[in-house]
Amino acid sequence: MSIDWVAFIADAIRLSTPLIFAALAALICRQAGMFNMGLEGMILWSALGAVICAHYSGSMWIGLLGGIAVGLVSGLIIAFASISGKADLYLTCIAFNLAATGGTVFVMYLLTGEKSTTAGAFRSYQIPNLGPDTPIIGGLFKLIEKIPVIGRIISGQSLLTWLALLSVVLVWVLLKKTRLGLRIRAVGENPHAAESVGISVPKVGYVSFSICGVMTGLSGAFLSMSFVTFFMKGMANGRGYIGLSAQNMANGEPIGSALASLLFGFCQELSTTMKNQTTFPTEFLEMIPYAATIIALGITGMLAIRRRRRVESGQAAAKEE
Amino acid sequence: MNKKLTSILLASTMVLSLGLTACGGEKTPTTESKAPTTESQAPVEPAGKGKIAYIVGNLGDKSFNDSGERGMETLRSEGWDVKTIETGDASNADKYNDYIRDALEQGYEYLVASSTYTGNFLEIAPEYPDQKFLVFDDSPDLTGHDNVSYIAYAQNEGSYLVGMMAAGMSETGTVAVNVGMENPVINDFVTGFIEGVKAKDPNCKVVTAACGSWSDPVIMKNLCLDQQRNNNADVFYQVAGGSGDGLFEAAMETGTWAIGVDSDQYQTYKDSANPEKADVILTSMLKEVGNSFIAFFHQVEAGEAVWGQGVTLGLADNAVGYVDNAFFQEMVPQELRDEMAGVADKVKSGELKIKSYFDFASEAEYMDYVNAAK
Numbered sequence: 099m100s101i102d103w104v105a106f107i108a109d110a111i112r113l114s115t116p117l118i119f120a121a122l123a124a125l126i127c128r129q130a131g132m133f134n135m136g137l138e139g140m141i142l143w144s145a146l147g148a149v150i151c152a153h154y155s156g157s158m159w160i161g162l163l164g165g166i167a168v169g170l171v172s173g174l175i176i177a178f179a180s181i182s183g184k185a186d187l188y189l190t191c192i193a194f195n196l197a198a199t200g201g202t203v204f205v206m207y208l209l210t211g212e213k214s215t216t217a218g219a220f221r222s223y224q225i226p227n228l229g230p231d232t233p234i235i236g237g238l239f240k241l242i243e244k245i246p247v248i249g250r251i252i253s254g255q256s257l258l259t260w261l262a263l264l265s266v267v268l269v270w271v272l273l274k275k276t277r278l279g280l281r282i283r284a285v286g287e288n289p290h291a292a293e294s295v296g297i298s299v300p301k302v303g304y305v306s307f308s309i310c311g312v313m314t315g316l317s318g319a320f321l322s323m324s325f326v327t328f329f330m331k332g333m334a335n336g337r338g339y340i341g342l343s344a345q346n347m348a349n350g351e352p353i354g355s356a357l358a359s360l361l362f363g364f365c366q367e368l369s370t371t372m373k374n375q376t377t378f379p380t381e382f383l384e385m386i387p388y389a390a391t392i393i394a395l396g397i398t399g400m401l402a403i404r405r406r407r408r409v410e411s412g413q414a415a416a417k418e419e
Numbered sequence: 420m421n422k423k424l425t426s427i428l429l430a431s432t433m434v435l436s437l438g439l440t441a442c443g444g445e446k447t448p449t450t451e452s453k454a455p456t457t458e459s460q461a462p463v464e465p466a467g468k469g470k471i472a473y474i475v476g477n478l479g480d481k482s483f484n485d486s487g488e489r490g491m492e493t494l495r496s497e498g499w500d501v502k503t504i505e506t507g508d509a510s511n512a513d514k515y516n517d518y519i520r521d522a523l524e525q526g527y528e529y530l531v532a533s534s535t536y537t538g539n540f541l542e543i544a545p546e547y548p549d550q551k552f553l554v555f556d557d558s559p560d561l562t563g564h565d566n567v568s569y570i571a572y573a574q575n576e577g578s579y580l581v582g583m584m585a586a587g588m589s590e591t592g593t594v595a596v597n598v599g600m601e602n603p604v605i606n607d608f609v610t611g612f613i614e615g616v617k618a619k620d621p622n623c624k625v626v627t628a629a630c631g632s633w634s635d636p637v638i639m640k641n642l643c644l645d646q647q648r649n650n651n652a653d654v655f656y657q658v659a660g661g662s663g664d665g666l667f668e669a670a671m672e673t674g675t676w677a678i679g680v681d682s683d684q685y686q687t688y689k690d691s692a693n694p695e696k697a698d699v700i701l702t703s704m705l706k707e708v709g710n711s712f713i714a715f716f717h718q719v720e721a722g723e724a725v726w727g728q729g730v731t732l733g734l735a736d737n738a739v740g741y742v743d744n745a746f747f748q749e750m751v752p753q754e755l756r757d758e759m760a761g762v763a764d765k766v767k768s769g770e771l772k773i774k775s776y777f778d779f780a781s782e783a784e785y786m787d788y789v790n791a792a793k
Contacts, residue, residue: 101649109641153692199510213479214634217664218691326636326668330661335635370641373628374650377790380601380629 101375106367108251111259112325114363116141116317118262120341121348121355122269123313128350129273130306131286136176136191137314138338139198144169144318146202149220149329150209158223162319169315170308172198177307181300203331215330222327225319229254256324258316263356265313270352272309282306317341343391347398358394365390468720471501472527474518474536476508480660482681483533483708487555490709491531494716502527515539523547529719531555531712534604540567551726553715555708556604558729558777565727570711573733574604575611575775576766577704578656580741580759581678582615585654586623587755588676588701595626595652597642597666599633599659606785607776608658608680608704613792614774619758625792626650636665643669654678656704670699679703683742701750703742711738735767 120137127134144165151164176194180187203213210219226232230239230253243249273279284292285302293299317337322329340362348354365387372383473491475484491501506518516539522530523543528550532540534557541559544552544567551566558571585594596612598605613625626646630639639662646652647669655670656678657663663680667688670677677699679685688697711732718725732738741747741759748756765771779785 105648109644113637113641207479211479213477214481214661215636215664217693217696218481218687221692222696321637326640326665328636328664330634330636330664332634333636335632335637366638367641370638370645371649373642374626374646377786377793379786380631384629384631 101371104247104250106371108255109370110364110367111251111255111360112363113366114360115256115259115262116320116325116337117341117344117359117362118266118356119313119317119320120338121344121359122262122265122341122352123310123317124342125345125348125350125352125355126269126282126306126309126313128345129279129286130282130302131289132180132187132303132306134176134191134307134310135188135339135342136172136194137310137342138334138336139191139195140169140172140176140311140314141318141321141334141338142198142202142332143172144315145322145333146206146216146318146329147315148319149216149223149322149327150205152223152323153216153220156221158225158323161223161323162225165319165323166312166315169313169318170311173307173311173314174304177304181303181307199332202329206329206331213331215328217328217330220328223323224327225257225324227254227256227324228260256320258320258324261316262320265316266352266356269309273352278302278305314338340387340391343395347394349398349402361394362387362390467500468498469500469529469716470527471499471529471531471716472522472525473501473503474522474530474532475503475505476533476535477505478503481684481687482660483556483706486682486706486708487531487533487712488709490712493709493713499716509535516543519543523550529553529716533557554729555711558731561727561729568715568726569729570715571729571731572706572708572711572738573731573773573775574608574704574706574739575614575773576733577706577739577741578608578611579615579618579766579773580763581656581702581704582612582617582625583619583759583762584615584702584741584751584755585612585656585676585678586616586619587758588751589620589623589652589654591651591653592620592622593624593626593646593650593652594654594656595628595643595646595650596656597639597646597659597663598627598629598657599662600631601629603776605658609789610776610779610785611773612656613789617792618762624650626652627789627792630659630662630665633660633662636662636668639663639665640669641665644673647673647675654701656680667696667699671696675699676701679742681706683744685742685744685746698746700746702744702747705740705742707738707740711736733766734763735769 120141123137124134147168148161148165152158152161176190179185179190206216207213210216212219228239230236230243232239239253243253273283281297281302284297285299289299321333341359344358344362345355347358369383369386372378373380473487475487478484478488488503491503495501504518504522506515515536519530519539531553533555537554537557537559540552540554541564544564548566553568555570556572558569561567594616596609598609609627616623616625628642630642639659643655643666653675655666655675657666658680667677679700680703682703684703685697685700688694688700734740762771766773776785
């Protein structure tokens with residue numbers, strides 16, 4: 099029994115992919131001043147939407163687009179309820195998640211007559227993994243594979259994993275370098291001030307939820323069309339909430355959120371490997387990703403408090419002078 | 420205008436969420452209450468033998484619950500008045516008692532439910548001494564419960580046989596059994612499997628892992644990939660409900676073998692939209708829940724004393740076994756198949772007794788046993 103640590107890292111990245119998308123989705127909303135708890139339900143709907151579109155169109159790409167579209171629509175539903183309808187965002191999100199738990203099963207039952215999984219009823223499609231066999235860029239991967247360690251981690255990852263990393267950069271550019279990003283942050287900082295300079299707060303809210311929807315769509319499509327190739331009821335299994343806490347840990351910063359998601363993916367992979375390779379009780383190992391969430395949130399919270407105290411004491415000292 | 424919109428939206432969201440979550444349970448109590456009226460209008464039921472309420476989480480699991488439903492189907496055709504009540508999964512656990520009481524108040528004489536509902540049955544049964552309760556897949560202590568009975572299955576016997584096959588088919592000398600969550604019945608599967616593997620090849624290793632959920636195929640697939648990579652496992656046995664589909668995908672991806680559970684999962688996939696997925700499933704360990712219902716209610720009909728006690732059904736009763744189909748015959752060598760059949764006969768005749776989880780003195784002893792097999 100020897101553990102292949104290179105493959106371990108590759109798998110940890112794979113497990114992190116849906117979390118990175120979820121964290122990005124959460125942070126866009128947060129930057130716009132909204133705490134979107136509906137991610138879990140949005141991911142679930144997207145995962146189902148992706149397999150439905152792929153099956154009926156016979157094309158994996160339409161499936162992927164379908165998943166994104168479903169994510170987009172579900173984001174807009176929450177946005178409509180909370181922005182135009184002025185409904186409480188938390189309640190809307192809770193209602194949305196509950197509706198998704200039963201609703202996805204209901205839709206699956208209507209279409210397939212199954213109540214647990216689409217594994218039998220729908221044709222499976224897998225979004226390709228990028229490796230030496232990939233057309234056009236395959237040659238590049240042949241070269242990459244020759245690099246020790248790194249080569250094996252990079253080669254064979256899903257297209258969506260690459261897209262997740264790209265999204266981190268795109269979201270960072272969007273928030274820090276574009277006018278829209280500035281507006282999103284302005285609205286999040288102080289909606290009244292933003293409104294007073296002529297920014298349409300509802301419009302920015304809708305745009306944020308749309309981007310959020312696209313991200314959850316990719317997250318859902320990764321679950322049902324990449325890691326496995328079918329939809330199963332409740333298959334989000336808390337990944338939306340983990341993404342939410344990942345962005346919380348990093349205070350809504352894209353790169354930090356992605357790193358936090360990688361940490362959770364790493365913890366999930368660690369728990370998997372330890373289940374197989376050690377004799378720790380399963381229940382203890384299953385706790386690892388979630389315990390890591392609580393500990394990480396606790397530490398980042400403490401750091402934030404300490405930083406604030408330091409600023410406050412500085413201000414107090416300045417006053418005395 | 421906006422306020423009105425809000426209230427409409429909120430109301431519709433709530434109705435939708437309630438309605439849709441209830442759809443998980445499919446048949447809500449409201450539709451249930453209609454039953455008695457339709458019955459009085461339709462007395463043409465062939466000589467009513469008795470009214471049975473079959474309480475399940477959800478049908479459509481392609482294994483356990485559906486097997487039970489097929490048995491109930493047969494009983495229906497024999498003249499029993501059977502109603503299947505779907506209660507939804509564990510998130511609805513607070514409503515289980517209501518479903519059961521509803522059924523009792525509607526005059527169902529026999530209530531049938533799986534181990535999930537054992538606690539509810541034992542709690543409610545004393546209040547309804549004239550109605551009978553059948554728990555299956557569990558063996559609770561029935562002292563003081565004269566109107567309760569149970570059917571348990573010797574899953575260790577069926578698992579023993581597929582364990583032998585796994586050891587025989589493994590080229591690397593390591594096999595894996597992955598479960599959804601650990602509980603006594605599931606641990607009994609694992610015990611039987613390990614026994615079978617060790618009987619066939621004492622040097623063959625068995626990795627055991629729990630996925631932590633019955634519906635997380637992603638984690639299950641990840642577990643299997645890790646076992647294939649780090650432990651060199653090449654035959655995977657799933658006892659994990661929905662998560663098991665992740666195991667089949669892992670077997671497909673890594674070119675290894677898989678073993679299904681509860682029903683013929685090879686056939687299920689062969690008949691599906693993805694027939695190529697079936698080609699990793701050598702066989703499935705069967706648990707014939709439906710057949711056991713039919714046998715039980717035949718006993719009830721014959722007036723045999725079945726209440727206040729339970730039975731454990733095994734290979735000898737055809738309640739457990741393995742799938743012997745063309746694919747199995749093609750892939751598994753004749754010699755190994757004969758050996759399995761021979762052992763099955765020995766178990767049936769009582770010559771060979773298979774170790775069970777319930778034979779362990781403590782959980783710790785079982786854990787040591789599982790870890791020693793790794």
